Amino acid sequence: MSATERDEILAALASPAVTAPTRAALLARLDARYERQHFTEAEFDRLRAVAVRLVPHDPAELDLSGLIDHRLQLRQTDGWRFADTPPDGQAYRELLAALPTNFEILAPEAQDATLHDLQRRHPHTFEDLLAELTEGFMAHPLTQYRFGYAGFMDAPGWPQVGPNELEAREIRYGK
Amino acid sequence: MANDLRASLTDLDVLVIGTRAGGAPLLARLASAGLRVAALEAGVRHKPAEMPTDEVAQASLFWMDERLSAGKDPLAFGRNNSGRGVGGSTLHYTAYTPRAQPDDFQLFQEFGEGVDWPLEYADLAPYYDEVEAFLGVSGPADYPWGPPRNQPYPHPALPLNGAALLMERACHELGLRTFPAANAALSRPQQQEGYGLRPACSNRGFCQAGCSTGAKASLDVTYLALAEARGAVIVSGAQVTNLIREGGRVVGAHYRQGDQMLSVRAERVVLAAGAIETPRLLLLGGLASGSGQVGRNFMAHVGVQVWGLMDDDLRPYKGIPGGLISEDTHRVPGLVGGYLLQSLGVMPVTYATQYARGGGAWGAALTEHLSHYNHVAGINVLGECLPYEHNFLELSNELDGRGLPKPRIHFSFGDNERRMSAHAEALMRELWARIGAREVWALPRAAHTLGTARMGHDPVSSVTDPFGRVHDEPGLWICDNSTFPSSLSVNPSLTQMALSLRTADALIGDLVTDWVRVGA
Numbered sequence: 001m002s003a004t005e006r007d008e009i010l011a012a013l014a015s016p017a018v019t020a021p022t023r024a025a026l027l028a029r030l031d032a033r034y035e036r037q038h039f040t041e042a043e044f045d046r047l048r049a050v051a052v053r054l055v056p057h058d059p060a061e062l063d064l065s066g067l068i069d070h071r072l073q074l075r076q077t078d079g080w081r082f083a084d085t086p087p088d089g090q091a092y093r094e095l096l097a098a099l100p101t102n103f104e105i106l107a108p109e110a111q112d113a114t115l116h117d118l119q120r121r122h123p124h125t126f127e128d129l130l131a132e133l134t135e136g137f138m139a140h141p142l143t144q145y146r147f148g149y150a151g152f153m154d155a156p157g158w159p160q161v162g163p164n165e166l167e168a169r170e171i172r173y174g175k
Numbered sequence: 176m177a178n179d180l181r182a183s184l185t186d187l188d189v190l191v192i193g194t195r196a197g198g199a200p201l202l203a204r205l206a207s208a209g210l211r212v213a214a215l216e217a218g219v220r221h222k223p224a225e226m227p228t229d230e231v232a233q234a235s236l237f238w239m240d241e242r243l244s245a246g247k248d249p250l251a252f253g254r255n256n257s258g259r260g261v262g263g264s265t266l267h268y269t270a271y272t273p274r275a276q277p278d279d280f281q282l283f284q285e286f287g288e289g290v291d292w293p294l295e296y297a298d299l300a301p302y303y304d305e306v307e308a309f310l311g312v313s314g315p316a317d318y319p320w321g322p323p324r325n326q327p328y329p330h331p332a333l334p335l336n337g338a339a340l341l342m343e344r345a346c347h348e349l350g351l352r353t354f355p356a357a358n359a360a361l362s363r364p365q366q367q368e369g370y371g372l373r374p375a376c377s378n379r380g381f382c383q384a385g386c387s388t389g390a391k392a393s394l395d396v397t398y399l400a401l402a403e404a405r406g407a408v409i410v411s412g413a414q415v416t417n418l419i420r421e422g423g424r425v426v427g428a429h430y431r432q433g434d435q436m437l438s439v440r441a442e443r444v445v446l447a448a449g450a451i452e453t454p455r456l457l458l459l460g461g462l463a464s465g466s467g468q469v470g471r472n473f474m475a476h477v478g479v480q481v482w483g484l485m486d487d488d489l490r491p492y493k494g495i496p497g498g499l500i501s502e503d504t505h506r507v508p509g510l511v512g513g514y515l516l517q518s519l520g521v522m523p524v525t526y527a528t529q530y531a532r533g534g535g536a537w538g539a540a541l542t543e544h545l546s547h548y549n550h551v552a553g554i555n556v557l558g559e560c561l562p563y564e565h566n567f568l569e570l571s572n573e574l575d576g577r578g579l580p581k582p583r584i585h586f587s588f589g590d591n592e593r594r595m596s597a598h599a600e601a602l603m604r605e606l607w608a609r610i611g612a613r614e615v616w617a618l619p620r621a622a623h624t625l626g627t628a629r630m631g632h633d634p635v636s637s638v639t640d641p642f643g644r645v646h647d648e649p650g651l652w653i654c655d656n657s658t659f660p661s662s663l664s665v666n667p668s669l670t671q672m673a674l675s676l677r678t679a680d681a682l683i684g685d686l687v688t689d690w691v692r693v694g695a
Binding site for chain 2: 018019021022024025026029053054055056057075076077078079080081082083084087112115119127130131134135137138139144146147148149150151152154156157158159161162163164166170
């Protein structure tokens, strides 16, 4: 996250166009980091290596793997799972274990080839992991800034909703 | 305080379990009739002003106890198809409130497949009128589908957002009629008894993460506010673990609130916990087992979405999400029943996770796609799902945090649903192609939880009578979408609220008859 990105995100969150509960949620997420608790170190390294291939991101900016570890440690679920898969933590462990032992040191293209194979062999768990990483990615203020998403600045409402009818704060924000 | 609450939970005429579209209007009706009523709600209160514009932070609006999804088309729950909180799933519904059409209730008569309802459109029409007026539904002055209205919608239609305007243009090019959709969000301020002044909608398109202004007619700011103003007691954070049966009657419920196990008794118990938790409680208690129909005939609407990438900057987070409707596909040759078309705005995380699950793309292809979020527009269908033997809910051997068996839900589309989905997808792809979408993709989907305790005349083939009285459990009523015999080809909330008032009127009649008999 460049200094400019950070400044612009913080300025937007501080503006009166953002409600207090929205500001609190997004500020807490901006720098959220989690200490590994659920997975072993080896498992976690592998999870992170998989995560950056599935949803390309810089783990120093977005701790998407840590978010998963944290969620599993709190024993939270997303309300459902495929009946043919074990509970999330075990399912993710088995998924990671199904990769070749040298996965972390493979070239990116070779990693992707093994991941395509993994997707074919374990479609449900693969889908769950991909969706969870995607949620963490899309919900992060930095991603939202980079994608020019301004929907959280809604305190004044949106008087115009038609195509290309943008408020100044929507035009200004992000890339 | 605790003593006050205990005192208010004694000598109850009616106990309602759940505060969603089935329980809430009924609770208000009973309280208004002077009955002593209370509701137990597993979730907590979510005040509008405390709701962040953020999907992840609003996860507490959903039922996050794990459910197990089986079958060829396993259904997503959690963020989809569940709700938790005072107001239930109406806290996060889009407020899309079309009425069912008369022929929806007579599918078997028309096609020889599916099931007829044990009631007609005419039975519900006055209740539809009443609910729309009370909620303050915004809708068009003229509406070409269904019977003529007795009264206009109380408020003018809400403005059309980017997706709605593009779908309107595409439909007209193809010769399909469209109209601004009925939505239970206010286009003008409205006074609401027990709540206060609800403002006009600010076009904040985050309805599915909770309305932060009170403009949307979730039940907390409408029927539940009325119920409490008229004396009903709502106990939040109270999860029912079992019903109490004594002397051949259902007389109350055990519930857990925090660390405490408590119970409450009433003359009548109304189960209004939805098509998953209602059959789960019945199966846990071995209740209403006479017909063998509890948990059977689970249905979820055909809900395929087709998205287009547009040159226009659309900002899908703005405006009421389902702004436009077409019911020209209400009947499609070759299909049993039909579907409606709905324009679709969407919140970013919902869009992203659905795309990740449905598209199968990952890596740079995924993030590149998501970077165009501001330029996507969707169309969604809502179509008939037939009841099948192979779709049902059962208790699994796996226990949840309270030691109760998790429900397992089996769901697979039948031939009609597959053909309907394909028909709808082809039509929507053509619509977006007509207006020059750069890319078009489909996300297969099913929506809403229906069936599992169907109503009917015959106790051999149904769980409740046409008003919601459980055939073989004196004292117990059901008032939620588990009683739907067929799915109807519209979103269920409005019809559910109309059914709720109808059940309430029957329940009042029942109690009065009892009292007259005792008095005599």
